[in-house]
Amino acid sequence: MTASNETIKKGSMPKSVPYIIGNEAAERFSFYGIRSIMSTFLVTQFFNPTHNPLLQNIGEARSNELTHLFVTLAYFMPLVGGILADWFFGKYKVIFYVSIVYALGNLVMALSTHNLTLFSIGLIIIAIAAGGIKSCVSANVGDQFDKSNQHLMSKVYGWFYFSINSGSIFSTILIPILYHKYGPEIAFGVPGILMCLATFTFWIGRKKYVRVKPTGIKKENFMSITFYAITQSIKKIFTKNDLTVWQIVAKKYSAEAIDGVQAVYRILMVFAFTPIFWAMWDQNLTEWVLQATKLDLHVFGYELLPEQVQTFNPVFLISMIPIFTYGIYPFFEKIGLKPTPLRKIGAGLLLTAFCFIIIALLQKNIDNGGHPSVWWQVLAYLILSAAEVLVSITCLEYAYTQSPKSMKSTMSALYLLMISVGNYFDSLVNNSIANKGFFAKFQGADYDWLFVGILTVFFILYLFVAKKLPEKSYVNEDAATAS
Numbered sequence: 001m002t003a004s005n006e007t008i009k010k011g012s013m014p015k016s017v018p019y020i021i022g023n024e025a026a027e028r029f030s031f032y033g034i035r036s037i038m039s040t041f042l043v044t045q046f047f048n049p050t051h052n053p054l055l056q057n058i059g060e061a062r063s064n065e066l067t068h069l070f071v072t073l074a075y076f077m078p079l080v081g082g083i084l085a086d087w088f089f090g091k092y093k094v095i096f097y098v099s100i101v102y103a104l105g106n107l108v109m110a111l112s113t114h115n116l117t118l119f120s121i122g123l124i125i126i127a128i129a130a131g132g133i134k135s136c137v138s139a140n141v142g143d144q145f146d147k148s149n150q151h152l153m154s155k156v157y158g159w160f161y162f163s164i165n166s167g168s169i170f171s172t173i174l175i176p177i178l179y180h181k182y183g184p185e186i187a188f189g190v191p192g193i194l195m196c197l198a199t200f201t202f203w204i205g206r207k208k209y210v211r212v213k214p215t216g217i218k219k220e221n222f223m224s225i226t227f228y229a230i231t232q233s234i235k236k237i238f239t240k241n242d243l244t245v246w247q248i249v250a251k252k253y254s255a256e257a258i259d260g261v262q263a264v265y266r267i268l269m270v271f272a273f274t275p276i277f278w279a280m281w282d283q284n285l286t287e288w289v290l291q292a293t294k295l296d297l298h299v300f301g302y303e304l305l306p307e308q309v310q311t312f313n314p315v316f317l318i319s320m321i322p323i324f325t326y327g328i329y330p331f332f333e334k335i336g337l338k339p340t341p342l343r344k345i346g347a348g349l350l351l352t353a354f355c356f357i358i359i360a361l362l363q364k365n366i367d368n369g370g371h372p373s374v375w376w377q378v379l380a381y382l383i384l385s386a387a388e389v390l391v392s393i394t395c396l397e398y399a400y401t402q403s404p405k406s407m408k409s410t411m412s413a414l415y416l417l418m419i420s421v422g423n424y425f426d427s428l429v430n431n432s433i434a435n436k437g438f439f440a441k442f443q444g445a446d447y448d449w450l451f452v453g454i455l456t457v458f459f460i461l462y463l464f465v466a467k468k469l470p471e472k473s474y475v476n477e478d479a480a481t482a483s
Contacts, residue, residue: 014144017156019205024137025163026198030191031130033171036307037179037187039063039286046116061434064286068427070123071282075420077131082413090214091136099199102129106192113184135413142400143212157397158321165314176307220257222264260404267402267411269469271418273462276455277391278422280352284384285310294366295374312378316385324389341398342466348390349459353452355383360448367444
């Protein structure tokens with residue numbers, strides 16, 4: 001063993017990690033608590049309050065449309081938050097001050113449950129705030145490590161995801177009960193209290209964080225280099241130049257900056273295949289919840305609320321994180337089939353298709369007048385959770401390790417942007433259904449088969465692209481400085 005390896009092994013866990021994980025657990029309680037009841041609340045309160053069977057499909061489509069638009073904005077804003085953190089203010093300031101705005105959005109929403117316009121304004125504030133801090137939080141985890149303890153990073157990202165789903169478990173159990181027993185004001189108010197707790201927890205640990213200074217707007221940034229490369233590509237069409245585009249760009253920009261831009265494009269080549277995963281995953285908090293209202297919800301003698309079925313996702317996910325980390329991945333390592341990030345993502349896409357086949361068959365039973373058991377949906381949640389471990393956790397770490405120092409929050413934001421794109425597609429489909437457009441013919445089980453077909457096409461393309469992509473790690477080797 002070399003001296004450098006001995007140093008790496010001796011690295012300890014950063015003292016700031018508990019505060020980051022505690023903050024994330026409380027914030028995710030707030031976010032998923034809101035989402036747990038949003039789909040059924042919107043149908044009951046605004047889109048079909050008279051429970052007219054003839055309006056149910058349209059009411060559900062409009063509810064799904066608004067919910068997916070909320071998620072679209074929430075996962076678009078990390079791009080803005082990442083740029084603000086990386087270039088101007090640093091991650092700590094963005095997370096702390098935007099969290100205060102987040103709590104105010106919770107207050108507006110909780111006081112507006114009888115007014116769709118004001119309720120929507122509250123949702124917009126929450127989406128902007130939740131998105132604004134999202135990429136900063138995950139990248140902030142990676143900032144706490146250096147060469148001495150980077151071997152702990154993968155496990156901490158696992159625990160970070162554990163905290164996300166711990167908050168999700170408690171919220172998806174408790175908030176539906178509060179909603180059905182005490183009404184929407186209380187049910188939407190409690191997540192606001194947890195958001196205040198999240199902000200306070202993060203503030204307590206303020207002296208323990210490693211704070212990477214913002215880089216400022218540099219001449220050699222991703223957008224500038226990309227724009228210059230595009231203009232040079234166009235010029236090459238009309239001029240004779242034996243140099244490649246990147247060789248031309250290298251005359252103006254440094255090799256380090258160009259390498260960073262190329263790294264981003266390598267990552268985006270992978271992330272381009274994730275919107276379909278998220279378009280399907282996020283339906284477990286919308287379409288699947290509405291499907292649950294039509295199932296036999298008896299489980300071990302207890303009748304679940306439709307909104308509580310989604311709790312199986314984080315429960316399964318928390319269980320599977322250690323199974324994959326300490327069991328499945330090491331097993332494949334031993335047999336010589338290394339579980340690389342690209343292989344993990346591909347396997348996750350395949351499992352997502354399998355779980356939606358179950359949902360489609362379940363919906364077919366409902367379409368034919370059946371009242372099937374919720375256990376079939378639970379099986380779909382089990383498979384979906386395995387897919388999430390393979391895709392989402394892998395991408396979080398991949399976004400950090402494969403991007404250069406000045407792009408880490410922004411790169412995480414670009415990954416989260418893929419979630420936004422997936423949800424926007426969902427909203428377009430549901431808008432079309434509500435307005436009797438092109439996708440109106442894809443209702444019932446046909447809706448689920450539509451997504452299975454789209455994912456199949458993406459998966460085949462992924463197999464061709466993934467094997468050609470090189471990987472290069474950018475672990476922060478410099479000592480982070482306080483800001």
